[in-house]
Amino acid sequence: MANRGLVIQALFDLGPTSRAELARRAGVNRTTISGIVQPLIDNDVLVEIEPVQSKRSGGKPARPLWFSPSARPICGVLLMPDAVQACLVTVDGAIIAVNRIALPNGDGPVGPIIRAIKKTTRSALDRAVRKPLGIGVAVGAMVDTDQGSIVTMNLAPSLDGYPLAAELRREFGLPVRLDHHPRALLVGDRWFGKGRGAAQFAAIYTGEVLGGAFYLDGRLYRGVGGAGGELGHTFVQVGGELCRCGRRGCWDTIATLSWLRREAKAVGLPQPGEMNSGALMQLVVAGDPRAATLADRYANNIAVGIANVQQTLAPNDYILHGEVVLGGAPMIEAIAAHVRRLVPNRPGLNIEISAGEPGDRAALLGAAGLVLSDLLRLSI
Numbered sequence: 001m002a003n004r005g006l007v008i009q010a011l012f013d014l015g016p017t018s019r020a021e022l023a024r025r026a027g028v029n030r031t032t033i034s035g036i037v038q039p040l041i042d043n044d045v046l047v048e049i050e051p052v053q054s055k056r057s058g059g060k061p062a063r064p065l066w067f068s069p070s071a072r073p074i075c076g077v078l079l080m081p082d083a084v085q086a087c088l089v090t091v092d093g094a095i096i097a098v099n100r101i102a103l104p105n106g107d108g109p110v111g112p113i114i115r116a117i118k119k120t121t122r123s124a125l126d127r128a129v130r131k132p133l134g135i136g137v138a139v140g141a142m143v144d145t146d147q148g149s150i151v152t153m154n155l156a157p158s159l160d161g162y163p164l165a166a167e168l169r170r171e172f173g174l175p176v177r178l179d180h181h182p183r184a185l186l187v188g189d190r191w192f193g194k195g196r197g198a199a200q201f202a203a204i205y206t207g208e209v210l211g212g213a214f215y216l217d218g219r220l221y222r223g224v225g226g227a228g229g230e231l232g233h234t235f236v237q238v239g240g241e242l243c244r245c246g247r248r249g250c251w252d253t254i255a256t257l258s259w260l261r262r263e264a265k266a267v268g269l270p271q272p273g274e275m276n277s278g279a280l281m282q283l284v285v286a287g288d289p290r291a292a293t294l295a296d297r298y299a300n301n302i303a304v305g306i307a308n309v310q311q312t313l314a315p316n317d318y319i320l321h322g323e324v325v326l327g328g329a330p331m332i333e334a335i336a337a338h339v340r341r342l343v344p345n346r347p348g349l350n351i352e353i354s355a356g357e358p359g360d361r362a363a364l365l366g367a368a369g370l371v372l373s374d375l376l377r378l379s380i
């Protein structure tokens with residue numbers, strides 16, 4: 001089983017790969033590899049594909065193995081305080097049948113919210129030609145991954161304590177895996193995005209809320225019961241501003257959209273209620289000095305939290321998701337410059353900060369990836 005995980009991980013890391021190369025990577029012999037991959041081929045998880053033609057003439061090139069496009073798909077669900085999305089994901093990383101439903105008020109009764117989640121999940125499942133392998137749910141809330149429940153959703157408190165995985169399992173009769181939204185982003189990055197092949201990196205999500213996930217020494221790190229990654233509520237100022245979580249001085253109070261919009265209004269920028277990194281950087285390009293100052297303060301406030309992560313765990317590579325990506329390279333570079341300034345210089349420590357996708361694709365892929373890792377007993 002562990003070997004099967006190594007083989008699947010190697011395929012995600014390397015792309016289509018021959019049996020011989022897989023054997024080398026997994027540190028096993030050809031017979032063992034055949035024993036691992038043949039059941040996966042028989043179950044249509046893997047297929048042999050056409051080799052890339054070598055320019056040199058000679059022996060017949062080995063046929064590489066890759067994920068079968070007709071393998072059973074996985075249902076990926078993304079639950080945020082304002083909306084729920086569901087889709088089908090193929091094991092080779094294609095997203096199909098995405099649909100989205102806006103959620104009713106997160107302070108109201110929980111019944112209509114759960115009905116909306118089931119409805120959008122069902123619409124995705126109904127599009128599956130083959131029975132899906134399971135349902136992966138990424139939730140923008142504090143979660144208990146052991147129980148598959150939502151602990152606290154600050155912006156939709158009706159869902160606090162809700163055992164969502166058990167409810168979806170009962171409704172659809174499929175395995176369900178529930179995890180923190182930033183961890184789904186990280187899984188999406190690791191398997192299908194910029195984290196492919198990386199031994200360690202962090203995914204950071206910014207926007208209405210802040211959160212993060214860590215891939216350390218070749219493993220996704222969750223903390224006890226999935227309690228890790230609540231970066232938005234790490235403290236950046238003792239006795240600072242009151243946070244929506246009830247504590248004071250959280251990173252969330254200085255580096256989310258609500259801070260940006262409030263400050264945009266305070267300095268007199270146009271349409272402050274709609275402000276985001278994209279609009280802000282357009283104003284900077286147009287030569288507005290107030291926007292330039294605000295963009296730099298925002299970049300610095302985001303960098304403060306990343307610098308704390310770097311000092312604690314040193315993942316070194318950061319993939320940023322969410323609204324900062326809308327600010328393009330100048331915003332990402334401004335954040336990187338502040339992080340490097342805030343972290344003491346150390347030879348050989350080159351902190352890299354890059355942009356993931358601003359949209360929800362990575363989270364949907366990652367939500368599905370949570371199920372796949374479970375089924376294949378991978379570390380991620």
Ligand SMILES: [Zn+2]
Pocket residue numbers: 232233243244245246247250252
């Ligand atoms: Zn807080």
